[in-house]
Amino acid sequence: MVLVIVILCLVVLGIILVQIGKISELAGSIRGEEDVERQGNSTQSKLMLLFLPLFLIGCIASGLYYKNYMLGYGPHESASEHGLALDSIFHTTFVVTGVVFLLTQIALFYFAWKYKFDRKKRASFISHDNTLEIVWTAIPAITMAFLVINGLVAWNEVMADVDEGEEVMEIEAMGQQFAWLLRYPGADGKLGERDYRAISSTNPFGQVWEDRANLDDFHPSEIVLPVGKKVRVRITAKDVLHNFDIPHFRVKMDAVPGMPTYFVFTPTITTEEYRQRLKEYPEYHELEDPTDPAGPKMWEAFDYELACAELCGKGHYSMRRVVKIVEEEEYLAWLEKQNAHYTSQIKGKEGLDPYYSASIVKEETQALVTETENEKHSEDHSH
Amino acid sequence: MTELTSNATEEKLVQELGYDDHFHEHHDGDKFQSNFITTYVFSLDHKVIARQFLITGIFWAFIAGLMSLVFRLQLGFPEEDMAWLRPFLGKWVTLSEEGVGAISPEFYYAMVTMHGTILVFFVLTAGLSGTFSNLLIPLQLGARDMASPLLNMLSYWFFFLGGLIMFLSLFLSTGPFSGGWTAYPPLSILPQASSGSGAGMTMWSLSLVMFVVSVLLGGINYISTILNLRTKGMTLWRMPLTIWTFFITAIVGLLSFPVLASAVFLVFFDRSLGTSFFLNEINIGGEALAQSGGSPILFQHLFWFLGHPEVYIIILPAMGMVSEVLSVNSRKPIFGYKAMVFSVVAIAFLSFIVWAHHMFMSGVNPFISNFFVVFTLIIAVPSAVKVFNWIATLYKGNVRLNAASMFSIGFVSMFISGGLTGIFLGNSAIDIQMHDTYFVVAHFHIVMGVAAFFGMFAGIYHWYPKMFGRHMNKLLGNIHFWGTMISAYAVFWPMHYLGIAGVPRRYYSFDVFQTFDHFDDMNKFITIAAFAVFLFQLVFVLNFFYSIWFGKKQTKKNPYGATTLEWTTPIEAIHGNWPGKIPTVQRWAYDYSKDGTDYLPQHLPKQDFESDEVH
Ligand code: HEM
Ligand SMILES: [Cu+2]
Ligand SMILES: [Cu+2]
Numbered sequence: 001m002v003l004v005i006v007i008l009c010l011v012v013l014g015i016i017l018v019q020i021g022k023i024s025e026l027a028g029s030i031r032g033e034e035d036v037e038r039q040g041n042s043t044q045s046k047l048m049l050l051f052l053p054l055f056l057i058g059c060i061a062s063g064l065y066y067k068n069y070m071l072g073y074g075p076h077e078s079a080s081e082h083g084l085a086l087d088s089i090f091h092t093t094f095v096v097t098g099v100v101f102l103l104t105q106i107a108l109f110y111f112a113w114k115y116k117f118d119r120k121k122r123a124s125f126i127s128h129d130n131t132l133e134i135v136w137t138a139i140p141a142i143t144m145a146f147l148v149i150n151g152l153v154a155w156n157e158v159m160a161d162v163d164e165g166e167e168v169m170e171i172e173a174m175g176q177q178f179a180w181l182l183r184y185p186g187a188d189g190k191l192g193e194r195d196y197r198a199i200s201s202t203n204p205f206g207q208v209w210e211d212r213a214n215l216d217d218f219h220p221s222e223i224v225l226p227v228g229k230k231v232r233v234r235i236t237a238k239d240v241l242h243n244f245d246i247p248h249f250r251v252k253m254d255a256v257p258g259m260p261t262y263f264v265f266t267p268t269i270t271t272e273e274y275r276q277r278l279k280e281y282p283e284y285h286e287l288e289d290p291t292d293p294a295g296p297k298m299w300e301a302f303d304y305e306l307a308c309a310e311l312c313g314k315g316h317y318s319m320r321r322v323v324k325i326v327e328e329e330e331y332l333a334w335l336e337k338q339n340a341h342y343t344s345q346i347k348g349k350e351g352l353d354p355y356y357s358a359s360i361v362k363e364e365t366q367a368l369v370t371e372t373e374n375e376k377h378s379e380d381h382s383h
Numbered sequence: 384m385t386e387l388t389s390n391a392t393e394e395k396l397v398q399e400l401g402y403d404d405h406f407h408e409h410h411d412g413d414k415f416q417s418n419f420i421t422t423y424v425f426s427l428d429h430k431v432i433a434r435q436f437l438i439t440g441i442f443w444a445f446i447a448g449l450m451s452l453v454f455r456l457q458l459g460f461p462e463e464d465m466a467w468l469r470p471f472l473g474k475w476v477t478l479s480e481e482g483v484g485a486i487s488p489e490f491y492y493a494m495v496t497m498h499g500t501i502l503v504f505f506v507l508t509a510g511l512s513g514t515f516s517n518l519l520i521p522l523q524l525g526a527r528d529m530a531s532p533l534l535n536m537l538s539y540w541f542f543f544l545g546g547l548i549m550f551l552s553l554f555l556s557t558g559p560f561s562g563g564w565t566a567y568p569p570l571s572i573l574p575q576a577s578s579g580s581g582a583g584m585t586m587w588s589l590s591l592v593m594f595v596v597s598v599l600l601g602g603i604n605y606i607s608t609i610l611n612l613r614t615k616g617m618t619l620w621r622m623p624l625t626i627w628t629f630f631i632t633a634i635v636g637l638l639s640f641p642v643l644a645s646a647v648f649l650v651f652f653d654r655s656l657g658t659s660f661f662l663n664e665i666n667i668g669g670e671a672l673a674q675s676g677g678s679p680i681l682f683q684h685l686f687w688f689l690g691h692p693e694v695y696i697i698i699l700p701a702m703g704m705v706s707e708v709l710s711v712n713s714r715k716p717i718f719g720y721k722a723m724v725f726s727v728v729a730i731a732f733l734s735f736i737v738w739a740h741h742m743f744m745s746g747v748n749p750f751i752s753n754f755f756v757v758f759t760l761i762i763a764v765p766s767a768v769k770v771f772n773w774i775a776t777l778y779k780g781n782v783r784l785n786a787a788s789m790f791s792i793g794f795v796s797m798f799i800s801g802g803l804t805g806i807f808l809g810n811s812a813i814d815i816q817m818h819d820t821y822f823v824v825a826h827f828h829i830v831m832g833v834a835a836f837f838g839m840f841a842g843i844y845h846w847y848p849k850m851f852g853r854h855m856n857k858l859l860g861n862i863h864f865w866g867t868m869i870s871a872y873a874v875f876w877p878m879h880y881l882g883i884a885g886v887p888r889r890y891y892s893f894d895v896f897q898t899f900d901h902f903d904d905m906n907k908f909i910t911i912a913a914f915a916v917f918l919f920q921l922v923f924v925l926n927f928f929y930s931i932w933f934g935k936k937q938t939k940k941n942p943y944g945a946t947t948l949e950w951t952t953p954i955e956a957i958h959g960n961w962p963g964k965i966p967t968v969q970r971w972a973y974d975y976s977k978d979g980t981d982y983l984p985q986h987l988p989k990q991d992f993e994s995d996e997v998h
Contacts, residue, residue: 003467014921017862020858020859021929037783040784040785040857041782041784044785044861045784047865048792051869055872058872058876062876066877066880069880069884073883086812086813086815086816089810089813090807090813093806093807093813097803097804097806097807100803101803104770104771107774108773108792108795108796108799109792109796111780112782112792115713115777115780117714117781117783117784118781122714122781122981123713123714123715123780124715124780125975125976125977125978126715126716126775126778127718127719128722129775132775133719133771137767137768144760144763148760148810151756151810151813152811152812154812155749155752155753155756155810156749156750156753158812158815159749160749197666197671199671206666238666239569239573239667240570240573241569241679245885245887247885250815251815252815253744253746254745256663256679256680256745256746257569257662257663257665258664259663259680259746298901301897303897305896305898307887307896308887309818309820309887310567310819311492311563311570312576313492313562313577314487314488314489314577314891316889316890316891317890317892320895320896
């Protein structure tokens with residue numbers, strides 16, 4: 001019903017438009033073409049002149065209105081070390097392009113008004129101007145060189161992998177349809193081997209339990225990181241492409257099946273500190289959920305979030321994980337509470353645990369095992 | 384001086400100086416124009432084929448525009464009841480227990496994918512360059528038709544076939560392809576990963592292969608026509624910029640589209656023949672795939688080796704037409720003709736060595752990105768030169784503001800806005816934050832989507848008389864221009880802010896994340912503006928079709944006082960374009976307001992009063 005009305009309205013509107021069009025043509029033939037043309041040109045050129053300030057003011061005002069929501073502005077200084085460098089390149093580029101934007105748009109619409117058609121005038125025959133053209137080729141070239149150099153210096157620093165032997169914490173994020181799975185290395189600081197063929201409901205990463213580095217790895221449901229510590233995220237994918245995206249840290253990298261990628265960054269602002277920053281801005285005093293007046297304000301509810309930024313199927317928009325940046329002590333306390341996946345899910349289960357038979361006989365043979373190991377050791381030494 | 388450019392003198396010039404190829408003494412071609420089918424359906428005449436491309440393009444633009452309304456509804460009004468869409472969309476609108484309808488995510492992604500594919504390939508490649516290359520190459524060069532009218536006809540029908548296949552895929556029960564217009568594997572290969580990657584992807588691939596065939600047939604034709612069939616005196620450096628851009632576009636298309644075809648074939652092999660070009664260590668649906676050892680990134684290289692040149696295939700013809708329309712309506716030569724040609728050539732060349740700027744965050748070696756950053760930002764230089772030249776063309780001109788010239792001015796404005804954001808994205812350091820956000824969506828819609836449409840509109844309004852012997856209504860044209868200009872900026876400008884706030888593109892819903900969920904008002908605003916854009920396009924469609932039959936008749940052969948040869952052909956279009964001899968060319972295409980004249984047409988020999996001018 002509504003649809004019929006809408007269609008009818010459109011049809012009527014169409015007829016009206018056609019009639020208006022016709023009338024304008026008729027009026028034109030009565031008044032004479034020249035007259036119509038002159039008038040048309042003068043109206044349109046005035047509109048050009050009117051559009052220019054409205055357009056520019058609209059651009060600037062809307063930008064100011066949304067400023068405090070945008071990363072790199074207001075409270076949203078980068079929460080990672082490298083992000084500061086990236087933000088500063090953004091700002092430089094913004095200033096440079098902003099100037100060009102204003103000058104060219106102004107010239108464009110101003111000329112369209114200024115040089116509007118007049119039968120009595122002639123245009124100037126200007127076909128080219130070598131000096132001018134050299135100048136306006138050289139200026140963009142130099143500007144670009146400046147931006148490129150700044151950009152590439154930062155880029156190569158940000159994307160550099162950790163140096164060999166550098167003390168760095170490594171965690172893994174694996175994208176799958178439709179969630180991020182997380183893995184921490186546990187006490188040994190090493191992520192164990194994986195095999196995509198070993199993935200199952202009980203072994204979501206396909207960890208190879210024969211690799212003992214796996215035994216203490218745990219799978220938290222949030223990323224928790226100590227502030228000020230460099231972290232290397234190993235980014236992997238189980239099924240299709242995903243993208244590991246934490247906007248507040250300026251971190252983004254595709255997750256590719258069969259080809260681990262990485263991103264190295266150092267969080268510099270704890271979640272709590274970020275909330276305090278947001279608190280300074282009235283925008284963040286609104287309710288997080290407008291329908292729930294008792295609920296938290298936006299700044300109170302704030303959390304860093306991990307998202308997916310590469311189309312991966314129908315649930316692409318829902319791969320949320322919370323990222324918490326905390327002080328060192330809090331981090332250690334959190335670590336305490338985590339259980340290794342092996343211990344909680346695999347250990348002692350027949351068919352899952354390759355050490356199963358070993359674990360049954362373990363008690364009785366514990367002494368034996370230690371003995372043989374000791375023997376082996378001394379053998380090694382004697383060689 | 385007026386007698387120089389009166390209809391009678393121009394006619395006399397063609398007769399006196401024209402070149403007689405005895406075309407009309409041979410009548411073997413006439414049988415191809417003898418009945419309705421051969422005249423309007425399987426026509427060999429470039430002017431008819433041009434109109435076929437245009438009307439098919441308008442059809443596809445309408446479909447793709449409707450699709451964008453559907454997914455904008457979801458983004459702007461996610462809470463509204465969409466049950467009223469059920470009669471059209473059927474099961475793709477799911478009903479909750481209370482009977483509240485919602486657009487399903489699968490369908491949302493299918494719409495986004497179809498929208499992108501259709502607009503990029505069917506509308507802005509075929510509809511734009513297919514229409515105007517066909518219409519203008521023979522007319523502006525002084526040729527009777529294309530080098531091979533048969534291939535030309537086939538080019539249209541392969542395009543039609545590709546479109547038909549894509550259209551039919553919309554009705555598949557598993558849905559059309561839904562993995563994005565870029566079709567990245569493994570998503571596009573594995574039906575387990577997405578229902579659209581089943582039959583939908585098969586038909587998508589088939590459709591694109593047909594399309595590539597169409598582009599190649601068209602391209603070969605454009606190139607050979609331009610190289611071989613120029614009339615006497617039409618040296619390369621006398622060609623209008625339109626022809627230059629069609630020429631370069633065709634070369635770029637010829638070199639890049641086969642690579643898309645090869646990528647699609649490899650995807651097909653992976654899907655159907657068990658190869659693993661793009662599959663590696665995949666575990667999906669609780670099962671490890673036997674196919675392994677390939678690289679999904681390889682596909683991205685192949686895709687963007689076409690994909691980046693493709694965006695220039697779209698924009699270059701628009702640039703050419705805008706140059707021409709601006710020059711005619713400013714009554715001034717285009718500023719820096721040679722610089723314009725050189726920058727088009729430079730852009731075309733560079734467009735082949737920047738593709739990996741779409742892949743900075745895809746896991747390619749970050750060192751490699753250094754080269755792509757450098758080449759990408761070099762492209763900004765010829766682009767800037769073109770902008771300066773257009774603005775300088777207006778300077779001290781005598782500018783007639785009609786729909787065509789205003790759309791050209793709008794084009795320049797859009798190209799500036801969108802080109803400048805390219806400078807952010809091309810700098811890989813900034814792209815870390817911006818990649819796959821709404822900032823990219825804003826960038827390419829403004830610089831390519833809207834700008835190319837504006838170029839196309841400029842072309843349609845300007846050359847409408849050459850297509851239909853009538854004029855489009857001026858008032859409706861002006862309404863169309865201002866409405867579109869304002870509402871298109873209203874749609875795409877705010878998207879920059881979303882992108883800088885970190886909101887990713889291709890999200891069905893923003894309410895899962897706090898970070899992305901603060902923009903309900905803006906999303907509503909954008910959706911409303913998108914509806915406005917669509918309504919203003921209906922004004923255009925109305926004007927277009929109404930004017931075919933009822934528009935104001937073209938009375939003057941050369942209504943705009945333009946220098947180029949298409950305006951020497953009779954108002955009533957004929958087979959072979961010129962009734963008698965073909966005009967010969969005596970000068971470049973931009974002698975406007977020279978030495979006190981209004982314009983000196985290309986077929987007018989040098990006059991005594993003229994000064995020597997080096998361009
Ligand atoms: C000043 C020159 C330009 C530069 C430096 C530039 C740079 C870029 C970069 C780096 C990207 C990738 C962004 C990302 O995905 O993270 C991009 C995306 C894009 N650009 Fe440009 N661009 C320029 C001009 C153009 C022009 C003239 C067009 C079309 C006519 C265009 C069309 C596109 C399209 C369609 C995409 C997005 C494709 C997709 O991911 O779906 N760009 N541009
Ligand atoms: Cu995803
Ligand atoms: Cu590109």
